[in-house]
Amino acid sequence: MDQLRMTPLHQWHLGQGANMARFGSYDMPLWYPAGARAEHLAVIEAAGIFDTSHMAVIGLDGDGARDLLQRCFTKDLDRCQGRDKGPLAIGRCVYGVFLAAAGAVIDDAIVYRLAETAWMVVVNAGMGPVVAGHLESQGGSGVRISDCGDQLGKMDIQGPLAARILAKVLHDPGPVLADMVYFSCKGGFGELQTPVPVRLNDGTPLLLSRTGYTGEFGFELFVAADRIVPLWQTVLAAGEEFGLLPCGLAARDSLRTGAVLPLSHQDIGPWPFVNNPWLFTLPWDGGGTAFTKEFIGASALRDDPGDAYTLPFAGFDPRKITVGKDTFVTDRQGDTIGQVLTCATDMAIDRVGEVIVSVATPPAEGRPADFRPRGLSCGFIKVNRPLAAGATVSITDGRRQIRVEIRTDIRPHRSARHPITSML
Amino acid sequence: MKDLSELDFPETVRYTEDHEWAAVDGETVRIGVSDYAQDQLGDIVYVEMPEIGDIFEKGDEFGTLESVKAVSEIYMPVGGEVVAVNEALVDTPELINQDPYGAWIVEIRVTDVGEYDELMSAEDYLEMLRG
Numbered sequence: 001m002d003q004l005r006m007t008p009l010h011q012w013h014l015g016q017g018a019n020m021a022r023f024g025s026y027d028m029p030l031w032y033p034a035g036a037r038a039e040h041l042a043v044i045e046a047a048g049i050f051d052t053s054h055m056a057v058i059g060l061d062g063d064g065a066r067d068l069l070q071r072c073f074t075k076d077l078d079r080c081q082g083r084d085k086g087p088l089a090i091g092r093c094v095y096g097v098f099l100a101a102a103g104a105v106i107d108d109a110i111v112y113r114l115a116e117t118a119w120m121v122v123v124n125a126g127m128g129p130v131v132a133g134h135l136e137s138q139g140g141s142g143v144r145i146s147d148c149g150d151q152l153g154k155m156d157i158q159g160p161l162a163a164r165i166l167a168k169v170l171h172d173p174g175p176v177l178a179d180m181v182y183f184s185c186k187g188g189f190g191e192l193q194t195p196v197p198v199r200l201n202d203g204t205p206l207l208l209s210r211t212g213y214t215g216e217f218g219f220e221l222f223v224a225a226d227r228i229v230p231l232w233q234t235v236l237a238a239g240e241e242f243g244l245l246p247c248g249l250a251a252r253d254s255l256r257t258g259a260v261l262p263l264s265h266q267d268i269g270p271w272p273f274v275n276n277p278w279l280f281t282l283p284w285d286g287g288g289t290a291f292t293k294e295f296i297g298a299s300a301l302r303d304d305p306g307d308a309y310t311l312p313f314a315g316f317d318p319r320k321i322t323v324g325k326d327t328f329v330t331d332r333q334g335d336t337i338g339q340v341l342t343c344a345t346d347m348a349i350d351r352v353g354e355v356i357v358s359v360a361t362p363p364a365e366g367r368p369a370d371f372r373p374r375g376l377s378c379g380f381i382k383v384n385r386p387l388a389a390g391a392t393v394s395i396t397d398g399r400r401q402i403r404v405e406i407r408t409d410i411r412p413h414r415s416a417r418h419p420i421t422s423m424l
Numbered sequence: 425m426k427d428l429s430e431l432d433f434p435e436t437v438r439y440t441e442d443h444e445w446a447a448v449d450g451e452t453v454r455i456g457v458s459d460y461a462q463d464q465l466g467d468i469v470y471v472e473m474p475e476i477g478d479i480f481e482k483g484d485e486f487g488t489l490e491s492v493k494a495v496s497e498i499y500m501p502v503g504g505e506v507v508a509v510n511e512a513l514v515d516t517p518e519l520i521n522q523d524p525y526g527a528w529i530v531e532i533r534v535t536d537v538g539e540y541d542e543l544m545s546a547e548d549y550l551e552m553l554r555g
Contacts, residue, residue, distance in 0.1 A: 036467050319495075322495050
């Protein structure tokens, strides 16, 4: 097994009494003393911070960078922004995947356009060398690829009060935050720079991105590795009056699952990227039938769409199964039709009659006055047939069997896309 | 994760290697999980309990604890018949995190009192946890 790695915040996590566990090659906090439930709810009702320094960042620079990304990344960078599908502008970013030639997922990523010919690619823990190597193997002339590796400090602040907390720690926050639309970025650190500088009150430069992995409103903050501990402590102190909590991987997993976001190498992975909830990352033309560009993996997706279907589900109570090699999906006849990829409990939701309601659901849209969610199990299954939303199947680990409903969405009334003007 | 010194192991109950506790309460025995178990599991979000009248032998699985981390089986420290289940855990499973020795899960009429005497004392249990 690889050597256990630590982020610069590792000592802080231990000092707080976090329950730690191995994630990839990193020793990461699962939850802090407040517990995963409180952390999950804080991100939906107030705000939470996450140590995401284990993520990997790759820089691409040069005239050939756009063409290389167009060849390797699923999103069409010339036709992906806004309603009119314009080119990705400087200071904007987009989510997509890197595929191998057979259509399997190498990793998912957010690609940032920092400057005319400078790009940043954020991939999962431990995937920096893999994705950088893939890009290098496909690279033509005119592009410099740098795996930023351990130079990176990164934290996410997520939740409806994130901007108000951030405003307390940023230098001149008004102009910085005023126009930060969903999937935009500003500032920079090290060699990764956008045209608009962003600094903390103490002068620390940072790259600020209005993105996240919780489905809730918020930001990802990138700084030099040696600046992350003071940044974390500054944000934590600023957020105290707002109910900000440090959050571990358990809350991150339950939040992202409820938001129907995949975990790379678990919900997407070494099988063809077809028939799943994330096909919006493919470069569809207006009719949704053909691709607007050629890219690695495209012909495999076109020629062999396969017979595996990845679908979101939600249960009827908090009961879940622990996913392993013996967890299966069965149909009404009891026949095995697939496997369970993720099974978590979204602790902010429950069923009110037929409808799933969240603590964030406005009363006018169905949240009862005395709503106290027990939580619902939810996740993703990969089955051998298409199933319509509303259909029910069973998931089982051989010991217990749980009936779950196929869904198009799980946790309602998420805040990720709320206009920033309403969040300040 | 708390240090063992921060966890509570009352001497008024007895313990199993699987981290359940058992306490004599008059004619019956109440059963729950230890402070160490709840700390390891994290937030409990659901408790599956047996029916009143169910009969178990020592070591039988009698329910599950659903935490944010995993689904964990709970085992009978002693054999007997279930005479009560803690209904409060249906709506507030987090009581197990808040007060692990107050939040009993089942109450049983024991078959063999000798089985209770074989359980670990707080001192022995702590010794086992220290490894």
